[in-house]
Amino acid sequence: xxxxxxxYKKYPRFFVAVDSVVLGFDRGELYVLIARRxxxxxxxxxALIGEFVRGGENVSDAAHxxxxxxxxxxxxxxxxxxxxxxxxxxxxxxxxxxxYYALINRKDYxxxxxxxxxxxxxxxxxxxxxxxxxxxxxxxxxxxxxxDAAASASAFNLLPKExxxxxxxxxxxxxFGRTLDKRNFRKKIAELPYIRALDKKDYTESKRGAMLYTxxxxxxxxxxxxxFP
Amino acid sequence: xxxxxxxYKKYPRFFVAVDSVVLGFDRGELYVLIARRxxxxxxxxxALIGEFVRGGENVSDAAHxxxxxxxxxxxxxxxxxxxxxxxxxxxxxxxxxxxYYALINRKDYxxxxxxxxxxxxxxxxxxxxxxxxxxxxxxxxxxxxxxDAAASASAFNLLPKExxxxxxxxxxxxxFGRTLDKRNFRKKIAELPYIRALDKKDYTESKRGAMLYTxxxxxxxxxxxxxFP
DNA sequence: TCAAAAGTGTTAAGTTTACACCCATGA
DNA sequence: TCATGGGTGTAAACTTAACACTTTTGA
Numbered sequence: 055x056x057x058x059x060x061x062y063k064k065y066p067r068f069f070v071a072v073d074s075v076v077l078g079f080d081r082g083e084l085y086v087l088i089a090r091r092x093x094x095x096x097x098x099x100x101a102l103i104g105e106f107v108r109g110g111e112n113v114s115d116a117a118h119x120x121x122x123x124x125x126x127x128x129x130x131x132x133x134x135x136x137x138x139x140x141x142x143x144x145x146x147x148x149x150x151x152x153x154y155y156a157l158i159n160r161k162d163y164x165x166x167x168x169x170x171x172x173x174x175x176x177x178x179x180x181x182x183x184x185x186x187x188x189x190x191x192x193x194x195x196x197x198x199x200x201x202d203a204a205a206s207a208s209a210f211n212l213l214p215k216e217x218x219x220x221x222x223x224x225x226x227x228x229x230f231g232r233t234l235d236k237r238n239f240r241k242k243i244a245e246l247p248y249i250r251a252l253d254k255k256d257y258t259e260s261k262r263g264a265m266l267y268t269x270x271x272x273x274x275x276x277x278x279x280x281x282f283p
Numbered sequence: 284x285x286x287x288x289x290x291y292k293k294y295p296r297f298f299v300a301v302d303s304v305v306l307g308f309d310r311g312e313l314y315v316l317i318a319r320r321x322x323x324x325x326x327x328x329x330a331l332i333g334e335f336v337r338g339g340e341n342v343s344d345a346a347h348x349x350x351x352x353x354x355x356x357x358x359x360x361x362x363x364x365x366x367x368x369x370x371x372x373x374x375x376x377x378x379x380x381x382x383y384y385a386l387i388n389r390k391d392y393x394x395x396x397x398x399x400x401x402x403x404x405x406x407x408x409x410x411x412x413x414x415x416x417x418x419x420x421x422x423x424x425x426x427x428x429x430x431d432a433a434a435s436a437s438a439f440n441l442l443p444k445e446x447x448x449x450x451x452x453x454x455x456x457x458x459f460g461r462t463l464d465k466r467n468f469r470k471k472i473a474e475l476p477y478i479r480a481l482d483k484k485d486y487t488e489s490k491r492g493a494m495l496y497t498x499x500x501x502x503x504x505x506x507x508x509x510x511f512p
Numbered sequence: 513t514c515a516a517a518a519g520t521g522t523t524a525a526g527t528t529t530a531c532a533c534c535c536a537t538g539a
Numbered sequence: 540t541c542a543t544g545g546g547t548g549t550a551a552a553c554t555t556a557a558c559a560c561t562t563t564t565g566a
Contacts, residue, residue, distance in 0.1 A: 059375040061322035065335035067296035070368070070379050093290035106294035113368025113379060137366035137381040139299070139342025146288040150299050150342060150379065152366040220544075237547070238529070260544040261537035449517075466520070467556065489517040490564040 069144075071151040072117040073104035073188065075135070075195035076125060078160035079212040082224045083177055085160070086192060089124065090172035091185060095146045099185040102192065103173075104151065117154045124171050125156075126164030131211035132156045133202060135195045143187045155195040157211035203229050204282055207248075210269040218256050218264035219243060226283040234283055246280055248273035298373075300380040301346040302333035302417065303361070304424035305354060307389035308441040311453045312406055314389070315421060318353065319401035320414060324375045328414040331421065332402075333380065346383045353400050354385075355393030360440035361385045362431060364424045372416045384424040386440035432458050433511050436477075439498040447485050447493035448472060455512040463512055475509055477502035 076087035088100045105120040107113055114134070122128050135153040143149070160175070168174060176182060178196055181189065203209040209225060223239050243249050248270045255263035305316035317329045334349040336342055343363070351357050364382040372378065389404070397403060405411065407425055410418065432438040438454060452468050472478050477499045484492035 057376075059323050062298055062335070062376050062378075065298055066338040068299050068336070069291055069294055070297050070299070094288050106291070107297070107368070107379075109295040109377070110370050112370050113366060134365050136363050137342060137379075139336070139381060141339050141341050147286075147291050148338070149291075150336075150366075150381070152368060152379070218545090235529070235531085236545095237531085240546075241548090242528095257537095261539085262535075262543085262545055263537085264545060447518090464556070464558085465518095466558085469519080470521090471555095490566085491516085491518055491562075492564090493518060 066148070069147055069149040070107045070113065071104055071144075071149050072107060072113060072120065073102040073138075073151045073153050073191055074117055074121055074132070075153065075155040075192055075199075076103050076121065077155060077157050077178070077196075077199060077212065078163065078175060079225055079228060080160050080175075082228060084179075084196075084212075084228045085175040086178050086181060087125070087163070087173055087175055088181070088184065089174075092172075096185045100182050100188075101185045102153075102188045106149075107152075113152050114154075117152070121156055124167060124173060125158060125162075126167055127158055127162050130156045130158050131208060133198065133208075135191065135198050138187055138191055140187070145186070151191075153191045153195060155199050157199070157208060159212060159214050161214055200229055207269065207274050207278065207280070207282070209282065213269075216252060216254065216256070216266040216268055218259070218266060220259065220264055222249075222267070230283060239283065242283070243267075247277050295377070298376055298378040299336045299342065300333050300373075300378050301336060301342060301349065302331040302367075302380045302382050302420055303346055303350055304364070304382065304384040304421055304428075305332050305350065306384060306386050306407070306424075306428060306441065307392065307404060308454055308457060309389050309404075311457060313408075313425075313441075313457045314404040315407050315410060316354070316392070316402055316404055317410070317413065318403075321401075325414045329411050329417075330414045331382075331417045335378075336381075342381050343383075346381070350385055353396060353402060354387060354391075355396055356387055356391050359385045359387050360437060362427065362437075364420065364427050367416055367420055369416065374415070380420075382420045382424060384428050386428070386437060388441060388443050390443055429458055436498065436503050436507065436509070436511070438511065442498075445481060445483070445485075445495040445497055447488070447495060449488065449493055451478075451496070459512060468512065471512070472496075476506055 078085045089103060091097050091099050091101045103120060103124050107116040121130060132154050135155055137150060137152050139150040181192060209229060212225060213221060219240055223234055227233055249267050250270050252266045252268055254266045256266050257263045307314045320326050320328050320330045332349060332353050336345040350359060361383050364384055366379060366381050368379040410421060438458060441454060442450060448469055452463055456462055478496050479499050481495045481497055483495045485495050486492045
């Protein structure tokens with residue numbers, strides 16, 4: 055305990071970890087990326103994307119580091135969910151974990167990494183049993199994600215740069231768990247200056263082709279702040 | 284490092300603290316309770332209500348423990364704000380802190396403790412310089428409190444059991460930082476079944492006397508969930 | 513008698529919801 | 540020619556916002 059202020063010395067030190075709920079959207083459903091634990095205890099159990107924080111490393115940087123490693127994506131949208139600190143939450147040792155959620159476009163995920171980390175995507179509504187309190191962390195992350203998505207434009211991080219209004223509608227339906235009226239939805243989106251129609255159509259989901267749109271982050275930051283959906 | 288799982292052993296351990304933003308409401312203004320640090324480093328600086336987490340103690344229990352000690356209140360309304368984990372946030376050692384905010388009725392605060400802990404109430408809008416990143420923690424806590432207060436009935440924790448509609452209106456005005464229309468406000472409150480008029484009046488703030496109301500938690504949980512204000 | 517806070521309704525504006533048909537195209 | 544998804548407008552219901560005067564009472 056050399057070098058610590060004398061009052062600090064009376065207290066124990068804990069391992070600090072980060073665990074991230076990586077969310078992706080695919081054909082009308084939200085998915086979370088889980089990976090098998092590669093070490094004991096609970097080796098082989100399904101877990102969120104986590105790691106221990108290193109000395110000298112900011113906690114949020116640790117989350118970015120491990121997310122880059124597991125997904126191949128370096129600058130993803132990430133928000134803190136909170137700390138989980140029950141004394142018995144990890145059966146191996148006293149570990150306080152800081153949870154994050156990340157929103158990615160599933161197309162950006164490097165599938166080649168899924169073998170290396172025994173990772174897979176599962177529907178958020180029916181996850182397998184997860185290690186420790188990761189089920190509770192997942193639930194809290196989804197709650198926070200829904201709340202953030204209603205108050206800001208964070209949901210666009212789940213879509214490709216270019217998307218159709220049908221894509222966007224399905225996304226909000228998946229996030230808020232209810233169906234939306236097509237006309238009302240399109241009307242509302244049409245009023246938002248930062249969702250811009252492109253001069254392109256997408257023909258992969260219909261014969262007629264659907265107009266492609268893009269989310270203009272600059273315009274959003276300037277005029278932004280709609281409530282969704 | 285005896286007794287830790289072998290994979291864990293490679294990682295450092297950090298001090299874990301809790302820091303709470305204790306909020307109170309008095310005559311139209313929101314206040315935060317701050318105390319002078321009693322140990323080095325930064326001994327004597329103003330700080331939030333914090334302490335280190337003990338071995339075997341849940342993080343949230345540590346927050347409750349220290350809040351009871353400093354305010355004299357045992358079951359107060361408390362919500363987690365998040366973890367603050369920058370490597371250099373505490374100049375004494377690597378300390379990850381988990382921040383909470385607590386809402387109390389200022390009348391319940393045991394003023395006799397303020398001497399013992401060199402604590403005082405300051406307006407949330409003009410806090411003195413606070414140690415480390417406590418200013419940032421305060422700002423994040425206030426943001427979260429406002430957001431929670433809009434979506435749930437948490438704000439009632441800032442009022443005494445019995446209050447007038449003028450008290451309640453001033454409270455929401457302080458929380459949301461804008462004036463509310465008296466008639467629209469009273470109309471809205473009148474529709475909420477869980478804000479019940481009592482057969483009593485308060486004569487401390489007017490000669491005529493204002494009807495006292497109470498927040499019925501049971502009814503709220505049954506019918507609840509209004510948006511405020 | 514007046515200052516100070518309590519209490520009370522109506523209307524206009526804006527927002528949200530419900531709802532049904534035609535279009536373009538490839539198979 | 541038909542099945543599939545793309546695209547469009549209007550009216551009713553509801554919510555929010557704006558606004559001014561009377562009441563009670565102690566000083």
